[in-house]
Amino acid sequence: MHKKKKEIVTGSVICGLLLLGVLAVFLLMTNQAITHSRKNQHSKSSSAQSQDTSQQAAEDLPVKTPEEKQAAFDADAATMEAYGLTYDYVHLNLAEVVQAFLADQGIEPSQVAFSYKNVVTGETYAMNDTQPMTAGSTYKLPLNMLVVDAVTEGELSMTERFDITGTEYEYLGEHDAYVAQFDGAMTIADMQEYSLVYSENTPAYALAERLGGLEQVYPMFSRYGESKADIKTIQSEGNKTTTDYYIQVLDYLWQHQEKYADILYYLEQSFPEYYYRTFMPADVVVAQKPGYVREALNVDAVVYEETPYIVAIYTAGLGGSDETTEEVNNYGLYQLEALAYVINEWHRVNMNPALNSEQTVINN
Numbered sequence: 001m002h003k004k005k006k007e008i009v010t011g012s013v014i015c016g017l018l019l020l021g022v023l024a025v026f027l028l029m030t031n032q033a034i035t036h037s038r039k040n041q042h043s044k045s046s047s048a049q050s051q052d053t054s055q056q057a058a059e060d061l062p063v064k065t066p067e068e069k070q071a072a073f074d075a076d077a078a079t080m081e082a083y084g085l086t087y088d089y090v091h092l093n094l095a096e097v098v099q100a101f102l103a104d105q106g107i108e109p110s111q112v113a114f115s116y117k118n119v120v121t122g123e124t125y126a127m128n129d130t131q132p133m134t135a136g137s138t139y140k141l142p143l144n145m146l147v148v149d150a151v152t153e154g155e156l157s158m159t160e161r162f163d164i165t166g167t168e169y170e171y172l173g174e175h176d177a178y179v180a181q182f183d184g185a186m187t188i189a190d191m192q193e194y195s196l197v198y199s200e201n202t203p204a205y206a207l208a209e210r211l212g213g214l215e216q217v218y219p220m221f222s223r224y225g226e227s228k229a230d231i232k233t234i235q236s237e238g239n240k241t242t243t244d245y246y247i248q249v250l251d252y253l254w255q256h257q258e259k260y261a262d263i264l265y266y267l268e269q270s271f272p273e274y275y276y277r278t279f280m281p282a283d284v285v286v287a288q289k290p291g292y293v294r295e296a297l298n299v300d301a302v303v304y305e306e307t308p309y310i311v312a313i314y315t316a317g318l319g320g321s322d323e324t325t326e327e328v329n330n331y332g333l334y335q336l337e338a339l340a341y342v343i344n345e346w347h348r349v350n351m352n353p354a355l356n357s358e359q360t361v362i363n364n
Contacts (some may be wrong), residue, residue, distance in 0.1 A: 066090065068354035075355060076345060080166055083137035083279060087342055089349040094125040101342045105335055107318065114313045115247035117342065118351050119254050121307075129244040130229035136291030138241075138298050139234055140219050142249050143193055144263050147207050149223070151188065152259065156276075167209060170201040178202045189262070196266035196289065204332045224252040238276035239293070246300050246312035254302060254310055264302065274333070276301040279341035294323045297336045303344065306352040311343060 017359040080086040113128035169175030191203040221233035223250025234241040267287035275290040298314040319332025
């Protein structure tokens with residue numbers, strides 16, 4: 001069975017529950033009651049708002065003129081310049097802007113794959129979307145969706161506490177910490193929270209056990225789509241996938257937001273200062289599932305801009321990392337986060353509604 005490496009908790013230190021397991025889980029547990037008390041109200045509110053937006057008829061949306069795009073560019077110009085991420089967002093398409101960024105960073109195009117979809121208009125852009133990329137912990141997103149499906153179908157209970165003492169583990173320290181803090185048993189809600197918000201492996205393996213184990217889970221991933229590539233979903237051996245598959249997972253998640261409201265809520269809490277959120281405007285909600293292992297730094301995101309969109313970004317070797325890398329490459333992480341800004345800024349200029357004169361004055 002293929003094992004997944006752990007996620008990072010900060011941009012500078014690899015999440016290491018092997019050494020700090022008991023303490024880390026204890027600190028996470030102190031937030032548990034607050035998290036669950038806020039979950040339902042927050043997630044349902046975000047879901048309802050985004051569904052209302054997506055139900056607008058795409059043909060009724062006005063196409064932005066070059067002048068309107070330029071006004072949006074000008075409104076954000078100071079921020080672009082401060083980040084050193086100014087590109088011709090007005091005249092280039094998304095793939096061209098990404099390629100310009102990669103050239104500036106000295107990143108080979110083959111190191112990055114992405115798929116983007118405007119969920120209101122249906123417009124899509126992609127680059128290397130059928131190229132095999134290492135999935136890392138992003139498998140935890142469709143895994144959690146499968147468990148929600150099983151609960152909805154009455155096959156699993158959200159209130160039952162399941163024994164985790166014999167659950168497979170990546171790190172013994174992490175496993176033992178969960179056993180200690182949860183008295184040897186976790187509910188599905190607990191497993192969902194800690195596998196999505198903190199991207200922990202023990203609760204993810206415990207979720208997979210509810211479905212018969214990871215070997216039984218991998219064939220189920222096709223429920224949310226299949227790539228046009230030779231790798232249809234995620235390989236159980238080799239941990240390879242494509243952004244063409246993951247954009248379908250995100251689209252399925254978007255189309256069934258009420259069903260997966262809890263998942264979206266947890267994704268909104270995940271890594272609040274890193275990955276897709278690092279350079280994001282403070283008022284833009286992002287539901288994200290990052291993934292890190294060895295050479296790979298990835299992120300799948302639902303981005304609640306004025307016009308929402310979904311995006312899957314998978315990378316290899318950023319910052320000079322390779323398959324022997326054991327800790328997150330900090331410069332590689334910055335490059336991924338900067339790329340997320342570039343994609344979002346292109347979207348703001350080209351896809352968000354046109355600014356009115358008052359908005360332009362305020363932003364300037």
